[in-house]
Amino acid sequence: MRYAALVMLALIALGPARAPAAVFNPETFTLPNGMDVIVVPNRRAPIVTHMVYYRVGAAEEAMGKSGIAHFLEHLMFKATKNLAAGEFSRTVARNGGRDNAFTSWDYTGYVQTVARDRLEIVMRMEADRMAGLALTDATVDPERDVILEERRQVIDNVPARRLSEQVHAALFLNHPYGRPIIGWEHEIRGLTRADAEAWHRAWYAPNNAILVVAGDVDAAELRPLAEKYYGAVAARDVPARVRPAEPPPQAARRVTLRDERVRQPNWSRTYLAPGLLAGDSKHAYPLQVLVDLLGGQSGRLYRALVVDLKIAVSAGASYDSDVVDLATFGLYASPTPGGDVEALERAIDEELAKLLRDGVTADEVERAKTRLAASAVFARDSLGTAPRVIGSAVAAGIPLAEVEAWPERIAVVTQEQVNEAARAVLRDERGVTGLLLPRAAP
């Protein structure tokens, strides 16, 4: 990630269930060279958010080359035949715009937000760096150092992030989702300019990219611009996205990280779960409902652990189904000061046993579905949300129609489906328990 935290996006809800499905009302077309274009008109302000997503991420990296997808993301801001190193961002800023980029396991994205009348400038530059870079060791070498500093800052210096990295590695025995997106430190050191150039050549083709533009523009206005700038980049063959599959989980795992800087312990459990596209994907929407009713201050976990038992200060759950392969379903809690993490774990296991034995109530399910429906309205209120939600879903391979049908999908989730999903996923052997503890034993 170039200058901010790695983006994890949750799928967002939509309007009242009985209304016809429409989250963002996108328009779409495809260029002759295969580049998909999605436009989300929003005339609220004369600004546009312009994004290019490449259908390639850290999960495409070869063994021993972790971090190259993210490294190239950084290097995309260096020189091309037409731009000097750093000129991309300086040009955006001079035009009153903002820009950023991010790498995930499944995609790499580049984003600029500018006034409507500056859109062509960013399109021209983005298409230019899609066509090719002019990297030199003089610019590549310092950027490798920057990435090492980034790794130190966001992971090595943060005990909770170090633990999370270890938990992911333990959860995915074979699949590359177990590798850190930023790369293992020793492998980052070995990445070369040739690696970056090869990565760009292999994956950064227009037929492997999605253009998502939201704001004060529609498809009719955008099409000639897209054809002019991106249409000029030739299509070429791109490797298939083949990831080693994950074998069925067989054993519960436990990862403990002790660090002298930890003063407040933390407990988590991360389960291997189906996503929208992989595994038993019929559970994906019910899991979205489950994660909502487990979390929040009025959710099951907080009520039981924080309010009733008073053994935790916080508790919640997470789930992201917008991934190419298997997803993760997480639970987390932090004990009261001086409290016992083991007692907390026992209490959580009891809550889970109750959940699996007795199931969720119809009332819980309805309230969760209502909350999810409302969140779509809030999503439309923020101009930057639509392109990110759409881009990350479509780049993972989720059809745009599915994104737009989200409210209907949630509306038909039943209590029984939620229970079935919980029973399928919340099994010991599917989970890695993570403990963040102080250095000295309590």
Place this chain on the structure above:
Amino acid sequence: MIRRLILAACLLLAPLILLIWSPAGAMTIERVVSPGGIEAWLVQDQSVPLTAIEFRWRGGAALEPADRIGLASFATAMLREGAGELDGPEFARALEDLSIGLSFSASTDGLGGSLRALNVHRERAVELAALALAKPRFDADSIARVRSRILAGLARQSEEPRAVAQRALNALIWPGHPYARTLEATVAGTRAASADDMRGFLARRMARDNFVIGVVGGVTPTELEPLLDRLFGGLPATAVPDDVPETAPAVAAERVVVLSRSTPQATMLFAAPGLKRDDPDWFAALLVNWVLGGGGFSGRLMTEVREKRGLTYGVSTALLPYDRAGLISGSASTENSRAGQALDVIRAEWKRMGESGPTAGELEGAQAYLTGSFPLSLDSSGSIARLLVAIQYDRLGIDYLARRDGLINAVTLDDARRVAKRLYGQPGLLAVVVGQPDGITATEPPPPAN
């Protein structure tokens, strides 16, 4: 330019309504005053069926009694933990079931609040928010629960390198002033805070004569007026005067403090005297700071420290105007073995800016960015409401958005050079480094363990 002609014409409109033609398009700010005399600024937008209300009171944590540091955060957090007939869990459920966003917060100089709701639930949202302000319960078990949560949060942060650096910095630059608060005092104050302490603090601070309100969404002035009275009518008429003394950062010479921690990376904060928001040099300072370290990849620090030398993932500087003092502060993190090198480059760039200021090209670039990018931040109802609050809080005037570009573009190269010398040409810069940095020598021991 046509845009400027329209601006001039707009200034002739009736004073209660100002049509702002900014690059963000026409955005009308209306002053709305309730029957009870409560004023709010409103931007109507019927395109999304929700209403966002932001509000802020003058006077915050700096007014805590010395033996109750942490009271402001604790008290504001408790406002959401039960009110009227609804205890903590019931109140949380009432809000969450209808996706009503209600929160309160405390900062050094102010207390804030935020209410966001779908219009279909707006009546209930106002009812619950009004209840929170008028009849907070402060139940013993809720207090215990929130106390645990705050203490756990303080513990979590206590050895986080950035937090360690920030606390040390505060202790060094604001000695003897309420802006300096130790972790020890915050933990003690949080432990000791009682329901009466919290009620008393809020009653002194949350009144109708020391706050500003911004509203954005699908609501008309006629609809808004009675809502304002229902929301805030129960507050006391006047707040106790805010008597935080004026101060200035205690940085008159180079000061370097190292806090030894076994982390792989050295975390650095640096600070020097700055200026307050109402300083006549404000925009010149904003522009010069942008050229040095506020402008991301367009700034000199990122170019020298990150792009050319690969010494850091991020380095930046910012103007931090407090109510009683002005500060410039910056940060960078670098691996221990190169931390000294990074700090040397930062100091050299700081000094270079102080000596000769920005170039004409750099100044123009900064002006282009700060004028052109402003509308980008108006990307949600909440962010626009927060802007309305900020304009009122800083007393910038309802025509501020129409004047802002002009103020930025009026800064000359001479102004910029003078202000660069004023801010970056002084002998003093304080650096606080947490880690085990090579090539950095402390000039004094760290402040007492806090």
